[in-house]
Amino acid sequence: MKTTASNPRMARGYATAGADQPLRPFTFERRSPNDEDVVIDIAYCGVCHSDVHAAHNAWGMSHYPMVPGHEITGVVREVGKAVARFKKGDRVGIGCFIDSCTTQGHRDRDHEHYLPGLVLTYNGFEPGSKAPTLGGYSDSIVVKEGYVLSVPEALPLDAAAPLLCAGVTVYSPLRKWQVGPGAKVAIVGLGGLGHVAVKMARAMGAEVTVLSRTLKKRDDALKLGAKAVFATESPATFADLASAFDLVLSTVSGDVDWNAYLGLIRLDGTFITVGVPDGPVPVSAFPLIVGRRRLAGSYMGSIKETQEMLDFCARHGVTADIEIIAIQDINTAFARVAKSDVRYRFVIDLASLDKEGRAS
Structure with missing residues (x-):
């Protein structure tokens, strides 16, 4: 679909409709990008144990339909005209949240993840809206520039994905x-x-x-x-x-x-x-x-700290030990995560969405 400022983006992914439901193919609309937004084609998404908890409503705070995933790496498709740090083709990541300090007078870049107004990458709501945030078990995402991470060239996109949360x-x-x-x-x-x-x-x-x-x-x-x-x-x-x-x-x-x-x-x-x-x-x-x-x-980290962590990992050659899976195997992966049967992180190859054509 051709991108315009007023044209919603269709995305493909996998979602669960309820705590006792499996993840299934799901087509949905991403919000249209604003001037400060980055549009990302997702390449990989890690499977966090918290994805399993959230999908099953283990903490009593889940909203459905839910597209999990907050360990996202990919490539910039396009940027808004106010974006200065990124350009088409850049290697980027998205972590646990996509906005912060939305109820505060200003953004606290060191403590934003501990303050009210945090907007989670999934199972949250867009600021000032009842629209749910939908995560990285999908082929694309639209995020404000200030919440996008740069993935150093020394880090492979697949093994770097779990670094965005774990x-x-x-x-x-x-x-x-x-x-x-x-x-x-x-x-x-x-x-x-x-x-x-x-x-x-x-x-x-x-x-x-x-x-x-x-x-x-x-x-x-x-x-x-x-x-x-x-x-x-x-x-x-x-x-x-x-x-x-x-x-x-x-x-x-x-x-x-x-x-x-x-x-x-x-x-x-x-x-x-x-x-x-x-x-x-x-x-x-x-x-x-x-x-x-x-x-x-301790609770995850700020965007500033997450970028520091990625740069540290690039310098020292630190990545996650991963098992790549197709999105079609996500329910099996969830069952294995619940049994601690993975060494040591599942990562979804989102190219696998193309194997089934347009999801529905």
């Missing part, structure tokens, strides 16, 4: 707590987030230990850069590693005994969670008090 989600706390040479860091969980966290912490100069439920992924962890791997199903692990780490970063969403992990932290050290357990987690004051330890959380 990457910045672990990069942000590692940077915030100043992980660097000599730091002793433990990563809890070796999944989509954890495997990237190991690579990033190692690239920052830290000595990295992986704490996984079993030792099944020991060889993988060592290849990724970990110095040691311990099984958390063994009580001896928590005794042997008492007060061993400056920082423990938990990437898991399952049941975790935070009190036990706090015991692994040195004086003035920090336990950070980026995973979201399904229910409340009891915490005792004693393990916090005796080591002047901190318990903290």
Whole structure:
């Protein structure tokens, strides 16, 4: 379809119509681009565990029909006349949100993801509108220039896609707590987030230990850069590693005994969670008090920080370990993600949409 300022864009993708429904082919209209917008042909989109949660309404906040996907890479098709940073053909990415600070007096570029007025890439609403935001399980997207990331040439578009959520989600706390040479860091969980966290912490100069439920992924962890791997199903692990780490970063969403992990932290050290357990987690004051330890959380990253992360990854050769899938296999992929049966991130090749012609 020829693009004009008043002509809605038709897009193809996959959507779910409800919490108990599979994802199916879906044709919909993208908004017409404004002067400050970038129109992107999507090449790849990562499959985040939160996509599964959102599609199934696990958090009770889902809107349908839903086109998931917030780990998007692609190529600029065209730009509005006010766009200065991008041009046709540029390699770009879109992460977890497409606008921010919409209820504030100005944009806070350092803390925008923590402030009211955040517009999520999918399962949200366009500013000042009841139109839903629809994500990256589709062939195109229209986004304001200020929320578009530049993907360095050193990063392949497919393996870079998961960095737009998984990457910045672990990069942000590692940077915030100043992980660097000599730091002793433990990563809890070796999944989509954890495997990237190991690579990033190692690239920052830290000595990295992986704490996984079993030792099944020991060889993988060592290849990724970990110095040691311990099984958390063994009580001896928590005794042997008492007060061993400056920082423990938990990437898991399952049941975790935070009190036990706090015991692994040195004086003035920090336990950070980026995973979201399904229910409340009891915490005792004693393990916090005796080591002047901190318990903290972290939530993705700003656009500024996400670009910093991409540039860091390009310099250090950090990408996600991926399994490419066709969009037609997305429901199988969702089932495998729910069982942690992926090493370590599914990425959808959106060219696969062409195999079925125009979706309906």
